[in-house]
Amino acid sequence: MSVVEVPPPVTAPTRSGHCRITVRGRDGRETTFDVKKNDMLLKAAVEQGIDYPHNCRVGVCGTCKTRLVAGRVSPMVDLALSPLTNEQIEAGFVLACQAKVRSDLVIEAKLGNGTQLPVKTVSSRVSQWQKLPGDVIDLRLTLDEPVAFNAGQYCTIAESGSFTRRNYSYYDVPPTGDSAGAREIGFLIKRLPGGKFSEWLFSEDRRDTKIWVEGPFGIMGIDDLDRDGLCVAGGTGLAPILSIVGDRLRRSKTAKFTIVFGVRTANDVFANARLNELLAEGEGRVRLITILSHEPAGSSWTGPRGLVTAALTPELGVDFTETAAFICGNLGMVEAVERRLLELGVQPDRIHADKFVPSGTP
Numbered sequence: 001m002s003v004v005e006v007p008p009p010v011t012a013p014t015r016s017g018h019c020r021i022t023v024r025g026r027d028g029r030e031t032t033f034d035v036k037k038n039d040m041l042l043k044a045a046v047e048q049g050i051d052y053p054h055n056c057r058v059g060v061c062g063t064c065k066t067r068l069v070a071g072r073v074s075p076m077v078d079l080a081l082s083p084l085t086n087e088q089i090e091a092g093f094v095l096a097c098q099a100k101v102r103s104d105l106v107i108e109a110k111l112g113n114g115t116q117l118p119v120k121t122v123s124s125r126v127s128q129w130q131k132l133p134g135d136v137i138d139l140r141l142t143l144d145e146p147v148a149f150n151a152g153q154y155c156t157i158a159e160s161g162s163f164t165r166r167n168y169s170y171y172d173v174p175p176t177g178d179s180a181g182a183r184e185i186g187f188l189i190k191r192l193p194g195g196k197f198s199e200w201l202f203s204e205d206r207r208d209t210k211i212w213v214e215g216p217f218g219i220m221g222i223d224d225l226d227r228d229g230l231c232v233a234g235g236t237g238l239a240p241i242l243s244i245v246g247d248r249l250r251r252s253k254t255a256k257f258t259i260v261f262g263v264r265t266a267n268d269v270f271a272n273a274r275l276n277e278l279l280a281e282g283e284g285r286v287r288l289i290t291i292l293s294h295e296p297a298g299s300s301w302t303g304p305r306g307l308v309t310a311a312l313t314p315e316l317g318v319d320f321t322e323t324a325a326f327i328c329g330n331l332g333m334v335e336a337v338e339r340r341l342l343e344l345g346v347q348p349d350r351i352h353a354d355k356f357v358p359s360g361t362p
C-alpha cells in the first residue's frame, strides 16, 4: 500500500487512537475535527456532519480532491488511475474518499456552507413498486423515522439481510420548515442487466419488503437560489433534477429552469406525470426539452434527436455566461456535457455534476 506524506503538523494532543484534521478553507477559515486513526477521511468527516465536498465516494468523480499540506495518508486507489491529473498529484492532491488517515493532517479542501446533514441509517418498507416506460421502476419507501436531505443528494439502499447496496438519488423535493425530514422517499431505478440489486428489484413486485437506507450523501450546489438553471439529465439522472428544480422553484420567486432530458426512444420517456406536475408548478418558469438518441427514422416524433449535447447550442435560449448548470447521468454523458458547457461559456464553479457510477466500481 502506498503512502502520501509530507512532514507532520504540530497540533494539540488528541484522544488516544485519534488524529486531528485541520482543514484550511478557501477563505482562510480553519475547521478542525478528530477522526480515528486508519479511518477513511471523507467517511469520517461526513459522519460528523462536516460539509466536505463529495459525490461518488468510490474514487471516480474527483469531487473530494484535497491537498495534503502536512501529515500522512494511505490512498486506497492508485492515484495514477484516479481522476486527479499528474499536476494535481505532484502538487500533493489526494482523494478524501480513498484516503486512510495515518497521522494528524493539515489539508486544503473547499468545505461547503455548513448544510451537510447528518448521515443516518434507518429501516423502511417498500410502499410503491411501479414499472414505468424505459425499463424504469418508481420505487417509494416509507421510512420508520424521518430523514432530512437536500435537493440533489442521494442515499445507499439495501434489502434487509443483503450485502448488495446501491446508490440512488432522491427525486422528491425535500421537506422544509420545522419538519424533521421526509417520511417517504422515492427513486427512479433503471434496470441494469446482470446488476444484482437491479435484477432482484425487477424480478417481482417488492411491495412491503424491508429496506435499509443510509444517507444523505453528495452535494449538488445549494447556494445562489435566484440564479436561472440549465439542467441536463440522461435517463434516470432525471431523479435529482426533479428534486433540484422542485426545490428551487419553491425557494426562489424568479429563477427559471431549462431541463434537457435525454432518453433513447419515445417509448422510453418515463416520469411524465412528475414532469407535468413540475411544469404546472413552475407556471411558465420551467421549460422541458426531451431529446431522443435512438428514435427510429420516420417515426411520428417531431422533437429533437441526438445525444443531450446536441441540444446544447447558442440557439437554446440560455444565457450560458450567467446560468447555473446541473448535470446528472452516467459518467461519459456528464463529462461530455461539462466540456460542452465550458465551450459555451458556463463558469466552471457554476457547474454541478452528479456522475452515476455503475455498481461494482472499486
Ligand code: FES
Pocket (backbone or CB within 6 Å): 053, 054, 055, 056, 057, 058, 059, 060, 061, 062, 063, 064, 065, 095, 096, 097, 098
Ligand atoms: S472521487 Fe471521492 S467522492 Fe468521488
